[in-house]
Amino acid sequence: MRIDKIRIKNFKGFEEEIFQLNPLFTVFIGDNAKGKTSVLDALAVAVSSFLRGIDVAKHESRNIEKNEIRIVTKDGQPLPQLPVEIHAFGTVNDISINEGWMRTVEKISPKKTNTLFVKAKNIEKVAEDMLKLSRSGHNVVFPVIAYHGTGRLWAEHEAKKTEYKKTGEGVSQAYLNCLSPKSSSKEFLSWYKTYEDEIRKFDQEKDKLLLKTFNSTVISMIPDNHWQNMAYSFAAEDLTGIFVTPDGEKEKLQFRQLSDGYRNIIGMVADIAYRCVKLNPHLGENAVKETPGIVLIDELDLHLHPNWQRRIVEDLKNTFPGIQFVATTHSPFIIQSLKEDELRNLDRKIVSQKDPKDIPINKIITDIMEVESIKSDDFEKRYSVAKLELEKIEAARPDNNLTMDDYVAVSKLLGSLLEEETDDAVYKAFLEKQNDSNDETN
Amino acid sequence: MRPIDKGSWPTKDSHATRKRVFNDWTRAIPYLKGRTGRYCHLCELKVSNAMAIEHIKSKKYFPRLQAHWDNFLLICNYCNSHKLATITISPYKKTYYWPHLNNTIMAFDFRITGEIIPNRTYLTTKPQIDRASATIDLYGLDKVVTAQGNSDDRLKDRLEAYKQAIDRFIEFSTGKASIHAIVDNAKNTGFFSVWLKVFNSVPNVKAALIDCLDFHLATTYCFNSTYQPIPRNPTFTADPI
Numbered sequence: 001m002r003i004d005k006i007r008i009k010n011f012k013g014f015e016e017e018i019f020q021l022n023p024l025f026t027v028f029i030g031d032n033a034k035g036k037t038s039v040l041d042a043l044a045v046a047v048s049s050f051l052r053g054i055d056v057a058k059h060e061s062r063n064i065e066k067n068e069i070r071i072v073t074k075d076g077q078p079l080p081q082l083p084v085e086i087h088a089f090g091t092v093n094d095i096s097i098n099e100g101w102m103r104t105v106e107k108i109s110p111k112k113t114n115t116l117f118v119k120a121k122n123i124e125k126v127a128e129d130m131l132k133l134s135r136s137g138h139n140v141v142f143p144v145i146a147y148h149g150t151g152r153l154w155a156e157h158e159a160k161k162t163e164y165k166k167t168g169e170g171v172s173q174a175y176l177n178c179l180s181p182k183s184s185s186k187e188f189l190s191w192y193k194t195y196e197d198e199i200r201k202f203d204q205e206k207d208k209l210l211l212k213t214f215n216s217t218v219i220s221m222i223p224d225n226h227w228q229n230m231a232y233s234f235a236a237e238d239l240t241g242i243f244v245t246p247d248g249e250k251e252k253l254q255f256r257q258l259s260d261g262y263r264n265i266i267g268m269v270a271d272i273a274y275r276c277v278k279l280n281p282h283l284g285e286n287a288v289k290e291t292p293g294i295v296l297i298d299e300l301d302l303h304l305h306p307n308w309q310r311r312i313v314e315d316l317k318n319t320f321p322g323i324q325f326v327a328t329t330h331s332p333f334i335i336q337s338l339k340e341d342e343l344r345n346l347d348r349k350i351v352s353q354k355d356p357k358d359i360p361i362n363k364i365i366t367d368i369m370e371v372e373s374i375k376s377d378d379f380e381k382r383y384s385v386a387k388l389e390l391e392k393i394e395a396a397r398p399d400n401n402l403t404m405d406d407y408v409a410v411s412k413l414l415g416s417l418l419e420e421e422t423d424d425a426v427y428k429a430f431l432e433k434q435n436d437s438n439d440e441t442n
Numbered sequence: 443m444r445p446i447d448k449g450s451w452p453t454k455d456s457h458a459t460r461k462r463v464f465n466d467w468t469r470a471i472p473y474l475k476g477r478t479g480r481y482c483h484l485c486e487l488k489v490s491n492a493m494a495i496e497h498i499k500s501k502k503y504f505p506r507l508q509a510h511w512d513n514f515l516l517i518c519n520y521c522n523s524h525k526l527a528t529i530t531i532s533p534y535k536k537t538y539y540w541p542h543l544n545n546t547i548m549a550f551d552f553r554i555t556g557e558i559i560p561n562r563t564y565l566t567t568k569p570q571i572d573r574a575s576a577t578i579d580l581y582g583l584d585k586v587v588t589a590q591g592n593s594d595d596r597l598k599d600r601l602e603a604y605k606q607a608i609d610r611f612i613e614f615s616t617g618k619a620s621i622h623a624i625v626d627n628a629k630n631t632g633f634f635s636v637w638l639k640v641f642n643s644v645p646n647v648k649a650a651l652i653d654c655l656d657f658h659l660a661t662t663y664c665f666n667s668t669y670q671p672i673p674r675n676p677t678f679t680a681d682p683i
């Protein structure tokens with residue numbers, strides 16, 4: 001499944017906009033008011049049309065809510081703008097849907113919104129046919145669908161006991177809560193618990209293979225082998241693993257003890273991998289690599305260290321090569337890691353002619369993210385610019401060992417930052433002189 | 443943050459077994475200065491005169507502890523003014539890291555950006571990181587600007603210390619700075635942690651900094667013979683730091 005283009009009309013802040021999506025990775029940036037999240041919400045409505053054809057997952061489909069209709073205020077009166085249209089174009093199960101599929105709201109009744117589905121019958125039909133074929137014993141590759149909102153990390157706090165997973169049709173489990181912006185880390189945990197237990201009891205080759213695939217997927221997303229030997233602990237009712245500190249020391253930890261950054265990534269990757277394995281167990285060890293689909297992630301940088309922000313896009317692409325990702329971010333580090341066609345700036349119509357990779361981080365902030373205030377010259381603002389350069393130097397040395405060149409660069413940055421701050425004329429002259437001599441040697 | 447040792451409750455000159463009375467707690471300042479140096483216990487700012495007694499548990503809610511030696515820290519006015527707007531959560535020993543109870547070198551990282559963050563080299567669990575963050579929040583150690591838009595001097599001075607430490611490091615590598623001069627410079631700027639971080643890869647400078655008496659480090663509890671930081675509470679397995 002893939003969406004190539006989406007037209008959004010009268011939905012949330014959008015009057016009418018068309019966005020082309022990259023087949024692999026698209027990142028939306030821009031002011032909050034412009035609604036990066038709204039694009040993801042519109043995409044969630046669009047992908048959910050597929051679920052309407054899956055009888056056991058129909059209830060996971062997402063409608064256009066009443067409060068999502070664009071409002072224009074005229075003479076002090078709020079006027080809902082109609083019709084609302086979310087029109088997507090793309091490919092499902094290798095079938096290209098040229099005319100697209102559409103969800104609309106044409107009128108509002110006092111009690112509920114009337115989302116119309118008539119123009120999405122085509123995609124529903126594709127889904128129904130896939131399900132029918134699968135139930136008659138054929139191997140059908142289903143697309144994974146998931147929406148990870150900013151609440152993803154806290155969903156797990158809902159005190160729910162990790163139940164044994166009742167067996168049921170994989171498809172219905174794989175689409176459970178898939179468009180709720182909270183990731184359902186409890187679901188993969190329940191499955192994991194049951195699965196590990198069953199493997200212990202029945203020792204099925206195929207099950208072992210799937211569990212192995214799941215494990216290696218999750219572990220591969222954690223840099224530098226920091227998280228190893230993942231398993232379910234029945235005593236702790238949680239995932240456990242060996243956490244390796246940067247010093248090489250090993251410690252057994254539970255999932256819930258990990259820092260936010262780690263839990264965020266492990267929870268998200270485990271959720272996607274779990275859905276892949278549930279949807280397409282017949283793909284065996286390729287269940288993760290070959291499952292297609294669409295995954296929406298709000299604030300991809302959430303809780304991530306800058307080092308990790310730089311590599312997250314590449315890591316997700318490598319781990320899930322069949323999946324189309326659409327994400328939002330505030331992070332200049334993520335922006336800098338993108339290819340030109342992967343970035344969409346909601347504040348700007350003109351697409352940059354340069355690969356973000358070739359743009360220095362301060363230029364990303366002023367020119368791409370258009371943070372103008374940074375040009376003003378007081379300490380706070382100059383500090384925030386210098387800080388990003390310093391973070392960049394720091395992030396390039398994850399082992400904390402700065403090189404002599406790094407130190408020269410840091411000294412220079414700090415020197416010019418502090419120069420404006422010192423009242424001592426002699427000291428100021430000294431700093432200036434030192435900056436000049438640095439310029440000569442560089 | 444320097445791990446320090448306040449020592450036991452000071453005694454009266456006339457009776458070596460009697461505790462000194464600190465009903466006027468500012469009288470504890472000379473003792474704390476003598477035993478732990480002229481640097482803020484929390485942010486490490488060098489402060490020669492303008493220093494305040496921090497009551498870990500506030501005098502307002504725990505009046506009986508206002509004259510208690512164990513309840514004292516010596517801090518700068520920036521840390522003090524931030525603390526006045528917050529409340530220490532109980533049990534304070536488990537909720538925060540303290541320079542006189544923990545090996546705080548392992549708990550906090552002084553980044554080149556001037557920020558103070560939980561030290562992820564040593565803090566590996568979420569409870570530990572939360573604990574370090576709680577201390578940072580309690581004293582506003584990561585504060586960049588005040589409401590008026592003026593920057594907090596702690597940040598600027600820390601960046602200044604970083605600049606000087608790095609410049610000495612560059613000079614040292616080409617034989618232009620002596621160990622002695624480096625330690626003197628560090629004493630002068632304060633922010634011991636910054637200097638230690640910059641010279642971490644140079645064993646003899648690192649040793650000279652840790653051994654420098656002006657910094658009053660709790661070396662016996664917090665560093666091993668090769669100057670590696672070690673946990674201060676090894677018997678407390680849940681969090682030995």
Ligand SMILES: [Zn+2]
Pocket residue numbers: 482483484485486487517518519520521522
């Ligand atoms: Zn202070």
